[in-house]
Amino acid sequence: MRFIFILLLSxxxxxxxxxxxxxxxxxxxxxxxxxxxSNYHGTVVFxxxxxLEAMNYHHRFEDGVEYERLTSxxxxxxxxTRNSSEISCFYKETQQKVETKHPIDRSFIVNLPLHPERxxxxxxxxxxGQEMVAMRPAQILAILPKDDLRHARKxxxxxxxxxxxxxxxxxxxxxxxxxxLFTDLTxxxxxxxxxxxxxxxxxxxxxNQNVLQAEAFExxxxxxxxWPPGFEKIFFIRNTMQQSKKTVDxxxxxxxxxxxxVYFEAKGEKSVEGLRAxxxxxSYSRVIDDLQVTVLGEVPVQTVELVxxxxxxx
Amino acid sequence: MQAKKHEKLSLLVDDQLDKAQxxxxxxxxxxxxxxxxxxQRYALISQALKAExxxxxxxxxxxxxxxxxxxxxxYFLPQKKPADNIKKVSLAxxxxxxxxxxxxxxxxxxxxxxxxxxxxxxxQNTLQAEQMNAQFKEYxxxxxxxxxxxxxxxxxxxxxxxxxxxx
Numbered sequence: 001m002r003f004i005f006i007l008l009l010s011x012x013x014x015x016x017x018x019x020x021x022x023x024x025x026x027x028x029x030x031x032x033x034x035x036x037x038s039n040y041h042g043t044v045v046f047x048x049x050x051x052l053e054a055m056n057y058h059h060r061f062e063d064g065v066e067y068e069r070l071t072s073x074x075x076x077x078x079x080x081t082r083n084s085s086e087i088s089c090f091y092k093e094t095q096q097k098v099e100t101k102h103p104i105d106r107s108f109i110v111n112l113p114l115h116p117e118r119x120x121x122x123x124x125x126x127x128x129g130q131e132m133v134a135m136r137p138a139q140i141l142a143i144l145p146k147d148d149l150r151h152a153r154k155x156x157x158x159x160x161x162x163x164x165x166x167x168x169x170x171x172x173x174x175x176x177x178x179x180x181l182f183t184d185l186t187x188x189x190x191x192x193x194x195x196x197x198x199x200x201x202x203x204x205x206x207x208n209q210n211v212l213q214a215e216a217f218e219x220x221x222x223x224x225x226x227w228p229p230g231f232e233k234i235f236f237i238r239n240t241m242q243q244s245k246k247t248v249d250x251x252x253x254x255x256x257x258x259x260x261x262v263y264f265e266a267k268g269e270k271s272v273e274g275l276r277a278x279x280x281x282x283s284y285s286r287v288i289d290d291l292q293v294t295v296l297g298e299v300p301v302q303t304v305e306l307v308x309x310x311x312x313x314x
Numbered sequence: 315m316q317a318k319k320h321e322k323l324s325l326l327v328d329d330q331l332d333k334a335q336x337x338x339x340x341x342x343x344x345x346x347x348x349x350x351x352x353x354q355r356y357a358l359i360s361q362a363l364k365a366e367x368x369x370x371x372x373x374x375x376x377x378x379x380x381x382x383x384x385x386x387x388x389y390f391l392p393q394k395k396p397a398d399n400i401k402k403v404s405l406a407x408x409x410x411x412x413x414x415x416x417x418x419x420x421x422x423x424x425x426x427x428x429x430x431x432x433x434x435x436x437x438q439n440t441l442q443a444e445q446m447n448a449q450f451k452e453y454x455x456x457x458x459x460x461x462x463x464x465x466x467x468x469x470x471x472x473x474x475x476x477x478x479x480x481x
Contacts (some may be wrong), residue, residue, distance in 0.1 A: 102458075241452045250456060261457040276450060281457075283450065298454050 024125025027141050034162035035107055037061045042134070042185035044070075044109065048178050050279055057108070057182075065143060070108055082108065098242070109180055110167045113256020122146055122230035122255060131156060133165040134182045143257065149228040150258055151177065151280060158222040161187040169280050174299055177280035217251055219304065222264055226310030228303055230255040239260045253307075260297030260307055267292045275301055284308040320352060326355045 022030065041058040058069040068082040077092040088099045106112075113119055128140040136295075138156040145152055156166035163226040165185065169178040217224075217236035231253045239250045271292055272285040283296035284304040288311065295308040322339050331339065343349045427449040 032406055069475075148416065239456055242455065243448060243452055248456075252457070259457070261453065263453055263456075272449065278450070278454065281454060294453055296450075 024127050024141055025116045028112055030162045031164055032112050038163060039188040043183045045181045045183055063270045068108055110164050119230050136183050138165050150299055152166055155235055221312050221314050224310055227307050258298050260299055263294045265292050288313060323353050323356050327360045
Protein backbone atom coordinates (compact mmCIF):
# COMPACT_ATOMS: atom_id res chain seq x y z
CA MET A 1 0.00 0.00 0.00
CA ARG A 2 2.79 2.36 1.00
CA PHE A 3 4.63 1.50 -2.20
CA ILE A 4 1.59 2.41 -4.34
CA PHE A 5 1.20 5.70 -2.47
CA ILE A 6 4.87 6.62 -3.04
CA LEU A 7 4.58 5.64 -6.69
CA LEU A 8 1.46 7.80 -7.16
CA LEU A 9 3.15 10.68 -5.36
CA SER A 10 6.23 10.46 -7.57
CA UNK A 11 4.07 10.29 -10.74
CA UNK A 12 2.07 13.30 -9.55
CA UNK A 13 5.18 15.31 -8.72
CA UNK A 14 6.79 14.42 -12.05
CA UNK A 15 3.63 15.53 -13.84
CA UNK A 16 3.43 18.74 -11.79
CA UNK A 17 7.10 19.52 -12.41
CA UNK A 18 6.59 18.84 -16.08
CA UNK A 19 4.38 21.93 -16.31
CA UNK A 20 5.58 24.17 -13.52
CA UNK A 21 9.11 24.20 -14.91
CA UNK A 22 8.09 25.07 -18.45
CA UNK A 23 9.43 28.31 -19.81
CA UNK A 24 7.39 30.61 -22.04
CA UNK A 25 8.61 29.13 -25.28
CA UNK A 26 7.93 25.58 -24.10
CA UNK A 27 4.39 26.59 -23.12
CA UNK A 28 3.89 27.94 -26.64
CA UNK A 29 5.17 24.71 -28.19
CA UNK A 30 2.82 22.66 -26.03
CA UNK A 31 -0.15 24.91 -26.88
CA UNK A 32 0.67 24.65 -30.58
CA UNK A 33 0.57 20.86 -30.44
CA UNK A 34 -2.51 20.68 -28.21
CA UNK A 35 -4.47 23.09 -30.41
CA UNK A 36 -3.71 20.97 -33.39
CA UNK A 37 -4.32 17.41 -32.24
CA SER A 38 -6.99 17.78 -29.56
CA ASN A 39 -10.66 17.26 -30.25
CA TYR A 40 -12.56 19.90 -28.33
CA HIS A 41 -15.60 22.13 -28.42
CA GLY A 42 -17.09 24.98 -26.47
CA THR A 43 -18.58 28.46 -26.58
CA VAL A 44 -16.25 31.27 -27.60
CA VAL A 45 -16.79 34.98 -27.28
CA PHE A 46 -14.96 37.23 -29.72
CA UNK A 47 -14.55 40.92 -29.08
CA UNK A 48 -13.09 42.15 -32.33
CA UNK A 49 -13.41 45.45 -34.19
CA UNK A 50 -15.64 46.73 -31.38
CA UNK A 51 -18.17 43.95 -31.94
CA LEU A 52 -19.07 41.17 -29.57
CA GLU A 53 -19.82 37.76 -31.08
CA ALA A 54 -20.68 34.55 -29.26
CA MET A 55 -20.12 31.35 -31.22
CA ASN A 56 -20.07 27.61 -30.80
CA TYR A 57 -16.67 26.19 -31.62
CA HIS A 58 -15.69 22.64 -32.64
CA HIS A 59 -12.20 21.38 -33.41
CA ARG A 60 -11.34 17.97 -34.77
CA PHE A 61 -8.07 16.37 -35.90
CA GLU A 62 -8.42 13.39 -38.20
CA ASP A 63 -5.81 11.67 -40.35
CA GLY A 64 -3.42 14.54 -39.96
CA VAL A 65 -5.98 17.14 -41.09
CA GLU A 66 -7.47 19.80 -38.87
CA TYR A 67 -11.12 20.70 -39.08
CA GLU A 68 -12.70 23.68 -37.32
CA ARG A 69 -16.30 24.86 -37.18
CA LEU A 70 -17.73 28.06 -35.77
CA THR A 71 -21.49 28.49 -35.52
CA SER A 72 -22.91 31.88 -34.62
CA UNK A 73 -25.38 32.08 -31.78
CA UNK A 74 -26.78 35.43 -32.88
CA UNK A 75 -27.88 37.02 -36.16
CA UNK A 76 -26.68 37.03 -38.83
CA UNK A 77 -26.72 33.24 -38.46
CA UNK A 78 -23.73 31.67 -40.12
CA UNK A 79 -21.45 28.71 -39.97
CA UNK A 80 -17.75 28.99 -40.68
CA THR A 81 -15.69 25.93 -41.36
CA ARG A 82 -11.99 25.50 -41.91
CA ASN A 83 -10.70 22.37 -43.51
CA SER A 84 -6.96 22.71 -43.33
CA SER A 85 -6.42 26.13 -44.97
CA GLU A 86 -9.75 26.35 -46.80
CA ILE A 87 -12.27 28.54 -45.05
CA SER A 88 -15.92 28.68 -46.03
CA CYS A 89 -18.65 30.75 -44.47
CA PHE A 90 -22.31 29.95 -45.00
CA TYR A 91 -24.86 32.64 -44.13
CA LYS A 92 -28.05 30.79 -43.25
CA GLU A 93 -30.45 33.71 -43.76
CA THR A 94 -29.25 34.69 -47.24
CA GLN A 95 -28.01 31.22 -48.25
CA GLN A 96 -24.82 33.02 -49.31
CA LYS A 97 -21.58 31.07 -49.24
CA VAL A 98 -18.17 32.72 -49.14
CA GLU A 99 -15.07 30.64 -49.67
CA THR A 100 -11.51 31.68 -49.15
CA LYS A 101 -8.08 30.18 -48.75
CA HIS A 102 -5.81 31.49 -46.06
CA PRO A 103 -2.71 29.36 -45.60
CA ILE A 104 -1.24 31.39 -42.78
CA ASP A 105 -4.16 30.97 -40.40
CA ARG A 106 -4.18 27.76 -38.50
CA SER A 107 -6.87 28.60 -35.95
CA PHE A 108 -9.97 30.75 -35.55
CA ILE A 109 -9.04 31.22 -31.91
CA VAL A 110 -5.44 32.40 -31.97
CA ASN A 111 -2.49 32.38 -34.33
CA LEU A 112 0.76 31.25 -32.78
CA PRO A 113 4.16 30.99 -34.45
CA LEU A 114 5.22 27.48 -35.48
CA HIS A 115 8.75 28.23 -34.31
CA PRO A 116 8.61 30.58 -31.29
CA GLU A 117 12.33 29.98 -30.68
CA ARG A 118 13.06 32.09 -33.78
CA UNK A 119 11.39 35.11 -32.16
CA UNK A 120 13.58 35.41 -29.07
CA UNK A 121 14.96 38.76 -30.29
CA UNK A 122 11.50 40.17 -30.94
CA UNK A 123 9.40 38.89 -28.03
CA UNK A 124 9.76 38.05 -24.37
CA UNK A 125 7.62 35.05 -23.42
CA UNK A 126 6.99 35.54 -19.72
CA UNK A 127 5.25 32.96 -17.56
CA UNK A 128 2.95 34.98 -15.30
CA GLY A 129 0.48 33.86 -12.61
CA GLN A 130 -2.50 31.54 -12.78
CA GLU A 131 -6.18 32.38 -13.01
CA MET A 132 -9.47 30.58 -13.52
CA VAL A 133 -11.05 30.87 -16.97
CA ALA A 134 -14.31 29.07 -17.79
CA MET A 135 -13.98 27.35 -14.41
CA ARG A 136 -10.65 25.83 -15.45
CA PRO A 137 -7.24 26.65 -13.95
CA ALA A 138 -5.24 28.59 -16.49
CA GLN A 139 -1.59 29.53 -16.79
CA ILE A 140 -1.02 33.07 -18.00
CA LEU A 141 1.64 33.62 -20.62
CA ALA A 142 2.60 37.22 -21.43
CA ILE A 143 3.91 37.75 -24.95
CA LEU A 144 5.75 41.04 -24.76
CA PRO A 145 7.34 42.67 -27.81
CA LYS A 146 10.86 44.00 -27.41
CA ASP A 147 10.20 46.84 -29.88
CA ASP A 148 7.24 49.12 -30.57
CA LEU A 149 6.42 47.50 -33.89
CA ARG A 150 3.99 44.87 -32.61
CA HIS A 151 1.26 44.45 -30.04
CA ALA A 152 1.64 42.82 -26.66
CA ARG A 153 -0.72 39.96 -25.85
CA LYS A 154 -1.60 37.56 -23.10
CA UNK A 155 -2.56 33.95 -23.40
CA UNK A 156 -4.45 32.00 -20.75
CA UNK A 157 -3.63 28.30 -21.17
CA UNK A 158 -5.73 25.50 -19.73
CA UNK A 159 -3.26 23.67 -17.50
CA UNK A 160 -5.07 20.35 -18.01
CA UNK A 161 -5.48 20.27 -21.79
CA UNK A 162 -2.88 22.94 -22.74
CA UNK A 163 -5.47 24.62 -24.96
CA UNK A 164 -5.81 28.39 -25.09
CA UNK A 165 -8.79 29.56 -23.01
CA UNK A 166 -8.42 33.27 -23.45
CA UNK A 167 -6.39 35.69 -25.57
CA UNK A 168 -6.04 39.43 -25.18
CA UNK A 169 -4.23 41.80 -27.54
CA UNK A 170 -3.15 45.16 -26.12
CA UNK A 171 -2.59 48.51 -27.79
CA UNK A 172 0.32 50.86 -27.03
CA UNK A 173 -1.75 52.45 -24.24
CA UNK A 174 -2.20 49.08 -22.54
CA UNK A 175 -5.91 48.87 -23.37
CA UNK A 176 -7.26 45.59 -24.74
CA UNK A 177 -7.84 45.87 -28.49
CA UNK A 178 -9.14 42.39 -29.02
CA UNK A 179 -10.32 39.54 -26.84
CA UNK A 180 -11.18 35.91 -27.45
CA LEU A 181 -12.53 33.88 -24.57
CA PHE A 182 -13.95 30.41 -24.02
CA THR A 183 -16.91 30.55 -21.67
CA ASP A 184 -17.05 26.76 -21.59
CA LEU A 185 -14.75 24.13 -22.99
CA THR A 186 -15.13 20.36 -23.34
CA UNK A 187 -12.07 18.37 -24.29
CA UNK A 188 -12.98 15.08 -25.88
CA UNK A 189 -11.11 11.81 -25.46
CA UNK A 190 -7.47 12.55 -26.21
CA UNK A 191 -6.20 11.83 -29.68
CA UNK A 192 -3.49 9.25 -30.05
CA UNK A 193 -1.82 11.19 -32.84
CA UNK A 194 1.91 10.49 -32.89
CA UNK A 195 4.47 13.27 -33.03
CA UNK A 196 5.13 12.32 -36.63
CA UNK A 197 1.45 12.71 -37.45
CA UNK A 198 1.43 16.15 -35.85
CA UNK A 199 4.42 17.44 -37.72
CA UNK A 200 3.94 15.68 -41.04
CA UNK A 201 0.46 17.05 -41.54
CA UNK A 202 -0.65 19.61 -44.08
CA UNK A 203 1.17 22.52 -42.41
CA UNK A 204 4.61 21.70 -43.68
CA UNK A 205 3.33 21.19 -47.22
CA UNK A 206 1.50 24.48 -47.04
CA UNK A 207 4.60 26.15 -45.76
CA ASN A 208 6.58 24.90 -48.76
CA GLN A 209 3.88 26.13 -51.12
CA ASN A 210 3.92 29.50 -49.39
CA VAL A 211 7.66 29.78 -49.80
CA LEU A 212 7.19 29.19 -53.51
CA GLN A 213 4.52 31.89 -53.65
CA ALA A 214 6.76 34.25 -51.71
CA GLU A 215 9.50 33.66 -54.27
CA ALA A 216 7.12 34.92 -56.94
CA PHE A 217 7.23 38.30 -55.18
CA GLU A 218 10.94 38.58 -55.85
CA UNK A 219 10.17 38.32 -59.56
CA UNK A 220 7.37 40.91 -59.44
CA UNK A 221 7.76 44.61 -60.16
CA UNK A 222 7.38 45.47 -56.49
CA UNK A 223 10.07 45.69 -53.90
CA UNK A 224 9.79 45.73 -50.11
CA UNK A 225 12.81 47.37 -48.54
CA UNK A 226 11.74 47.66 -44.90
CA TRP A 227 9.77 45.38 -42.72
CA PRO A 228 10.01 44.61 -39.01
CA PRO A 229 12.51 41.95 -37.94
CA GLY A 230 10.95 38.57 -37.27
CA PHE A 231 8.43 38.98 -40.10
CA GLU A 232 8.69 36.62 -43.05
CA LYS A 233 7.13 36.66 -46.48
CA ILE A 234 4.34 34.12 -46.40
CA PHE A 235 2.61 34.37 -49.75
CA PHE A 236 2.18 36.57 -52.77
CA ILE A 237 -0.95 36.07 -54.81
CA ARG A 238 -3.02 37.86 -57.40
CA ASN A 239 -6.47 38.26 -55.94
CA THR A 240 -9.81 39.36 -57.36
CA MET A 241 -11.74 41.34 -54.78
CA GLN A 242 -15.17 39.91 -54.06
CA GLN A 243 -17.24 43.08 -54.32
CA SER A 244 -15.35 45.42 -56.62
CA LYS A 245 -13.89 42.61 -58.80
CA LYS A 246 -10.65 44.59 -58.91
CA THR A 247 -7.42 42.71 -59.42
CA VAL A 248 -5.11 43.24 -56.49
CA ASP A 249 -1.68 41.78 -55.80
CA UNK A 250 -1.49 40.67 -52.20
CA UNK A 251 1.71 40.07 -50.26
CA UNK A 252 1.37 38.69 -46.75
CA UNK A 253 4.14 38.85 -44.18
CA UNK A 254 3.88 37.50 -40.65
CA UNK A 255 5.82 36.93 -37.45
CA UNK A 256 3.45 34.15 -36.42
CA UNK A 257 1.41 36.28 -34.01
CA UNK A 258 0.51 39.16 -36.31
CA UNK A 259 0.32 39.39 -40.05
CA UNK A 260 0.61 42.35 -42.39
CA UNK A 261 -0.93 42.50 -45.86
CA VAL A 262 0.52 44.67 -48.58
CA TYR A 263 -1.94 45.36 -51.42
CA PHE A 264 -0.91 46.68 -54.82
CA GLU A 265 -3.54 47.85 -57.27
CA ALA A 266 -3.83 50.27 -60.15
CA LYS A 267 -4.53 53.80 -58.95
CA GLY A 268 -8.20 54.65 -59.44
CA GLU A 269 -9.80 58.03 -60.06
CA LYS A 270 -9.68 58.76 -56.36
CA SER A 271 -6.54 57.65 -54.67
CA VAL A 272 -6.35 56.97 -50.96
CA GLU A 273 -3.51 58.16 -48.80
CA GLY A 274 -2.75 58.16 -45.08
CA LEU A 275 -3.59 56.22 -41.97
CA ARG A 276 -6.76 54.44 -40.93
CA ALA A 277 -7.63 52.24 -37.96
CA UNK A 278 -10.28 49.68 -37.04
CA UNK A 279 -9.78 48.09 -33.64
CA UNK A 280 -6.36 46.45 -33.61
CA UNK A 281 -6.06 46.78 -37.40
CA UNK A 282 -4.19 49.76 -38.82
CA SER A 283 -3.66 50.62 -42.45
CA TYR A 284 -1.47 53.07 -44.34
CA SER A 285 -2.06 53.92 -47.99
CA ARG A 286 0.17 55.74 -50.43
CA VAL A 287 0.46 56.27 -54.16
CA ILE A 288 3.60 55.37 -56.13
CA ASP A 289 3.31 56.51 -59.75
CA ASP A 290 0.23 54.72 -61.11
CA LEU A 291 0.07 52.34 -58.18
CA GLN A 292 -2.07 52.43 -55.07
CA VAL A 293 -0.30 50.69 -52.19
CA THR A 294 -2.08 49.83 -48.94
CA VAL A 295 -0.46 48.15 -45.99
CA LEU A 296 -2.87 46.69 -43.43
CA GLY A 297 -2.38 44.56 -40.35
CA GLU A 298 -3.02 44.02 -36.67
CA VAL A 299 0.14 45.93 -35.75
CA PRO A 300 0.79 49.45 -34.44
CA VAL A 301 0.48 52.49 -36.70
CA GLN A 302 4.26 52.97 -37.03
CA THR A 303 4.63 49.42 -38.38
CA VAL A 304 2.18 49.82 -41.27
CA GLU A 305 3.76 53.19 -42.02
CA LEU A 306 7.27 51.66 -41.97
CA VAL A 307 6.27 48.86 -44.33
CA UNK A 308 4.35 51.18 -46.69
CA UNK A 309 7.27 53.61 -46.91
CA UNK A 310 9.57 50.70 -47.74
CA UNK A 311 7.62 49.80 -50.88
CA UNK A 312 9.16 50.77 -54.19
CA UNK A 313 9.02 49.75 -57.83
CA UNK A 314 11.84 47.82 -59.46
CA MET B 315 -27.11 74.62 16.58
CA GLN B 316 -27.24 72.41 13.49
CA ALA B 317 -29.41 69.85 15.33
CA LYS B 318 -31.85 72.65 16.12
CA LYS B 319 -32.00 73.63 12.46
CA HIS B 320 -32.67 70.02 11.50
CA GLU B 321 -35.50 69.92 14.02
CA LYS B 322 -36.92 73.10 12.52
CA LEU B 323 -36.64 71.62 9.03
CA SER B 324 -38.70 68.67 10.16
CA LEU B 325 -41.33 71.07 11.57
CA LEU B 326 -41.27 73.08 8.35
CA VAL B 327 -41.94 69.97 6.28
CA ASP B 328 -44.83 69.11 8.58
CA ASP B 329 -46.11 72.69 8.22
CA GLN B 330 -45.77 73.30 11.94
CA LEU B 331 -43.39 76.27 11.88
CA ASP B 332 -44.57 79.86 12.19
CA LYS B 333 -44.02 82.28 9.31
CA ALA B 334 -41.11 84.27 10.82
CA GLN B 335 -39.16 81.18 11.78
CA UNK B 336 -39.90 79.54 8.44
CA UNK B 337 -38.53 82.59 6.56
CA UNK B 338 -35.35 82.70 8.63
CA UNK B 339 -34.86 78.96 8.18
CA UNK B 340 -35.38 79.15 4.42
CA UNK B 341 -32.74 81.90 4.24
CA UNK B 342 -30.31 79.55 6.00
CA UNK B 343 -31.28 76.75 3.63
CA UNK B 344 -30.47 79.01 0.69
CA UNK B 345 -26.97 79.53 2.03
CA UNK B 346 -26.16 76.00 3.21
CA UNK B 347 -26.12 73.09 0.72
CA UNK B 348 -26.15 70.61 3.60
CA UNK B 349 -29.46 72.01 4.81
CA UNK B 350 -30.82 71.90 1.25
CA UNK B 351 -30.01 68.19 1.04
CA UNK B 352 -31.53 67.61 4.47
CA UNK B 353 -34.69 69.46 3.51
CA GLN B 354 -35.02 67.38 0.39
CA ARG B 355 -34.57 64.18 2.36
CA TYR B 356 -37.16 65.23 4.94
CA ALA B 357 -39.57 66.20 2.17
CA LEU B 358 -39.02 62.85 0.53
CA ILE B 359 -39.63 60.96 3.79
CA SER B 360 -42.74 63.00 4.44
CA GLN B 361 -43.97 62.36 0.90
CA ALA B 362 -43.27 58.65 1.23
CA LEU B 363 -45.20 58.48 4.48
CA LYS B 364 -48.17 60.32 3.00
CA ALA B 365 -48.33 58.55 -0.37
CA GLU B 366 -47.20 55.28 -1.85
CA UNK B 367 -45.52 56.80 -4.88
CA UNK B 368 -42.64 59.24 -4.64
CA UNK B 369 -40.70 61.26 -7.12
CA UNK B 370 -37.02 61.60 -6.31
CA UNK B 371 -35.39 64.79 -7.50
CA UNK B 372 -31.73 65.63 -7.37
CA UNK B 373 -30.44 68.04 -4.77
CA UNK B 374 -29.71 70.61 -7.47
CA UNK B 375 -33.10 70.18 -9.14
CA UNK B 376 -34.35 73.67 -8.27
CA UNK B 377 -30.98 75.20 -9.12
CA UNK B 378 -31.00 73.55 -12.55
CA UNK B 379 -34.52 74.82 -13.26
CA UNK B 380 -33.33 78.31 -12.31
CA UNK B 381 -30.35 78.04 -14.67
CA UNK B 382 -32.56 76.70 -17.48
CA UNK B 383 -34.90 79.65 -17.04
CA UNK B 384 -31.96 82.05 -17.07
CA UNK B 385 -30.69 80.63 -20.33
CA UNK B 386 -34.13 80.83 -21.97
CA UNK B 387 -34.19 83.43 -24.76
CA UNK B 388 -36.15 86.58 -24.14
CA TYR B 389 -38.92 87.31 -26.64
CA PHE B 390 -39.85 90.90 -27.21
CA LEU B 391 -43.38 90.26 -28.29
CA PRO B 392 -45.32 93.19 -29.74
CA GLN B 393 -47.87 94.63 -27.47
CA LYS B 394 -51.52 94.66 -28.48
CA LYS B 395 -52.43 97.68 -30.60
CA PRO B 396 -55.73 99.42 -30.50
CA ALA B 397 -58.27 98.17 -33.08
CA ASP B 398 -58.06 101.33 -35.30
CA ASN B 399 -54.36 100.72 -35.98
CA ILE B 400 -54.95 97.27 -37.48
CA LYS B 401 -55.42 98.53 -41.05
CA LYS B 402 -52.18 100.54 -41.08
CA VAL B 403 -50.26 97.67 -39.55
CA SER B 404 -51.58 95.14 -42.09
CA LEU B 405 -50.55 97.41 -44.95
CA ALA B 406 -47.06 97.82 -43.54
CA UNK B 407 -46.72 94.07 -42.97
CA UNK B 408 -47.85 93.32 -46.56
CA UNK B 409 -45.32 95.81 -47.95
CA UNK B 410 -42.53 94.36 -45.79
CA UNK B 411 -43.43 90.85 -46.89
CA UNK B 412 -43.22 91.83 -50.57
CA UNK B 413 -39.84 93.48 -49.98
CA UNK B 414 -38.58 90.48 -48.05
CA UNK B 415 -39.66 88.06 -50.81
CA UNK B 416 -37.91 90.18 -53.45
CA UNK B 417 -34.72 90.43 -51.35
CA UNK B 418 -34.67 86.68 -50.51
CA UNK B 419 -35.22 85.65 -54.15
CA UNK B 420 -32.37 87.88 -55.27
CA UNK B 421 -30.10 86.53 -52.56
CA UNK B 422 -31.02 82.94 -53.42
CA UNK B 423 -30.32 83.46 -57.11
CA UNK B 424 -26.98 85.00 -56.25
CA UNK B 425 -26.01 82.14 -53.91
CA UNK B 426 -27.27 79.28 -56.02
CA UNK B 427 -24.06 78.26 -57.84
CA UNK B 428 -22.10 78.27 -54.58
CA UNK B 429 -24.60 76.15 -52.63
CA UNK B 430 -24.85 73.60 -55.46
CA UNK B 431 -21.07 73.40 -55.46
CA UNK B 432 -21.21 72.76 -51.72
CA UNK B 433 -23.71 69.94 -52.18
CA UNK B 434 -21.60 68.46 -54.95
CA UNK B 435 -18.49 68.56 -52.77
CA UNK B 436 -20.39 66.92 -49.92
CA UNK B 437 -21.72 64.20 -52.23
CA GLN B 438 -18.26 63.65 -53.65
CA ASN B 439 -16.78 63.40 -50.16
CA THR B 440 -19.47 60.93 -49.10
CA LEU B 441 -18.91 58.88 -52.24
CA GLN B 442 -15.18 58.94 -51.66
CA ALA B 443 -15.64 57.88 -48.03
CA GLU B 444 -17.91 55.04 -49.15
CA GLN B 445 -15.38 53.93 -51.76
CA MET B 446 -12.65 54.05 -49.13
CA ASN B 447 -14.78 52.04 -46.72
CA ALA B 448 -15.56 49.46 -49.38
CA GLN B 449 -11.88 49.15 -50.22
CA PHE B 450 -10.90 48.93 -46.55
CA LYS B 451 -13.56 46.25 -46.03
CA GLU B 452 -12.33 44.20 -48.97
CA TYR B 453 -8.71 44.47 -47.88
CA UNK B 454 -9.64 43.51 -44.35
CA UNK B 455 -11.65 40.58 -45.65
CA UNK B 456 -8.72 39.35 -47.73
CA UNK B 457 -6.32 39.86 -44.85
CA UNK B 458 -8.20 38.68 -41.81
CA UNK B 459 -9.42 35.16 -41.28
CA UNK B 460 -11.69 36.59 -38.63
CA UNK B 461 -14.04 38.13 -41.17
CA UNK B 462 -16.62 35.38 -40.79
CA UNK B 463 -16.40 35.87 -37.04
CA UNK B 464 -17.22 39.52 -37.37
CA UNK B 465 -20.86 39.81 -38.35
CA UNK B 466 -20.53 43.26 -39.87
CA UNK B 467 -18.27 42.17 -42.67
CA UNK B 468 -19.48 40.32 -45.71
CA UNK B 469 -23.22 40.63 -45.56
CA UNK B 470 -23.90 44.01 -44.04
CA UNK B 471 -23.92 47.25 -45.94
CA UNK B 472 -20.84 49.24 -45.31
CA UNK B 473 -22.31 52.11 -43.31
CA UNK B 474 -22.16 49.62 -40.42
CA UNK B 475 -18.65 48.74 -41.37
CA UNK B 476 -17.67 52.37 -41.47
CA UNK B 477 -16.87 52.45 -37.80
CA UNK B 478 -13.19 52.93 -38.38
CA UNK B 479 -11.60 56.12 -37.24
CA UNK B 480 -10.14 58.07 -40.06
CA UNK B 481 -6.77 59.45 -39.03
